[in-house]
Each structure stands twice: as structure tokens, then as C-alpha cells.
Amino acid sequence: MYMGDYIAIERQLSQFEFECSSVSTGTPFLARVDDDKREIFLDCTWSDRHPSACRFLRPDGKLIRCTIHETSPPQCKFYRCVVMRIYDPAGAQVGIVTGTLALHSDNRELRLCWEEAERIIQDTSADTEVQFARALEAKGYRVE
Numbered sequence: 001m002y003m004g005d006y007i008a009i010e011r012q013l014s015q016f017e018f019e020c021s022s023v024s025t026g027t028p029f030l031a032r033v034d035d036d037k038r039e040i041f042l043d044c045t046w047s048d049r050h051p052s053a054c055r056f057l058r059p060d061g062k063l064i065r066c067t068i069h070e071t072s073p074p075q076c077k078f079y080r081c082v083v084m085r086i087y088d089p090a091g092a093q094v095g096i097v098t099g100t101l102a103l104h105s106d107n108r109e110l111r112l113c114w115e116e117a118e119r120i121i122q123d124t125s126a127d128t129e130v131q132f133a134r135a136l137e138a139k140g141y142r143v144e
Contacts, residue, residue: 006022006023006024006054006075007020007021007022007023007031007054007055007056007073007076008020008021008022008023009031009055010028013030016032016033016038016041017030017031017032017033018030018031018032019031020073022073022074022075024075025075027073029071029073030071031056031068031071031072032068032070032071033056033067033068034067034068034069034070037058037060037065037067037069038067040058040059040060040065040067041056041058041067043058046058046059054066054076056068056072081098082096082097082098083097083098083101083129084096084097084129084132084133084143084144085143085144086105086110086136086141086142086143087141087142087143087144088107088110088140088141088142089140089141089142091142094107094110094141095107095110095114097129097132101128101129101132110136110141113135113136113139113141114132114136116135117131117132117135117136120135121135
């Protein structure tokens with residue numbers, strides 16, 4: 001929640017685009033609110049009550065979500081506690097994945113699927129999380 005101390009919004013370009021910089025490195029980046037999170041982004045009530053929190057975090061049910069997940073800076077990608085929650089076909093949560101793409105699960109079948117995906121996915125570009133999610137979804141898991 002306190003990544004707000006590390007991201008500075010320099011200028012708002014549009015309702016959902018911002019010129020930002022990483023305070024620790026001075027590196028500029030363009031933050032764009034993800035299409036699927038625009039509705040929750042518009043409600044600033046929570047962020048106004050938590051001025052030290054990152055200005056791009058918003059509540060979504062019981063979760064606090066990053067609304068710029070696709071364009072977030074590297075420090076956020078490394079910081080994230082949980083980037084994926086994995087559910088079995090019955091809807092039970094069977095694992096989580098942290099920001100360094102480490103699977104945490106006691107479910108043997110899920111671990112085997114994850115290891116298979118690791119062997120296949122060699123590209124570590126920005127969409128690596130999406131590639132892992134697709135691989136798991138192809139095996140019947142639901143990924144959030």
C-alpha cells in the first residue's frame with residue numbers, strides 16, 4: 001500500500017493516463033489505467049482516506065487492486081505480494097503467484113502444470129504473467 005511514496009504523478013494526460021516517475025530512480029513512465037479497472041479507478045474515496053497509499057490502488061470487493069497493472073513500473077512488479085490467485089475447477093483457491101512469478105501451492109497437480117509451463121515459457125517479457133495464466137487456464141484452472 002505504501003508504494004505511493006515511490007511513484008510520483010507528474011501530470012495527468014487524460015482521465016486514465018498519467019505521466020509518472022519512479023521516485024527512487026527518477027525513471028519516467030506512462031501509467032495507463034487498465035480497461036477492466038476503469039470503473040473502480042473513478043471512485044477516489046478509498047485513496048483519499050489513505051493518502052500514503054499508491055494513488056493507483058483501489059478496493060474491488062475484498063481485494064485491493066492495482067489499476068495500472070499492465071503499465072506499472074518495475075519496482076511494483078517486483079514488490080507485488082500476489083500477482084495471481086489460482087482456483088481449481090470447483091472454485092477452491094489452490095495457489096498464489098508472487099511478483100517474482102513464484103508459485104506457492106501444496107497442490108501437486110497445480111505444481112506439475114506450473115513446472116510444465118515454466119519449461120515452455122522462455123520469454124520473460126512483460127506478458128509473462130499472461131502466458132502463465134493462459135497455460136493454467138488451458139488445464140482447467142481459473143486465474144485472477
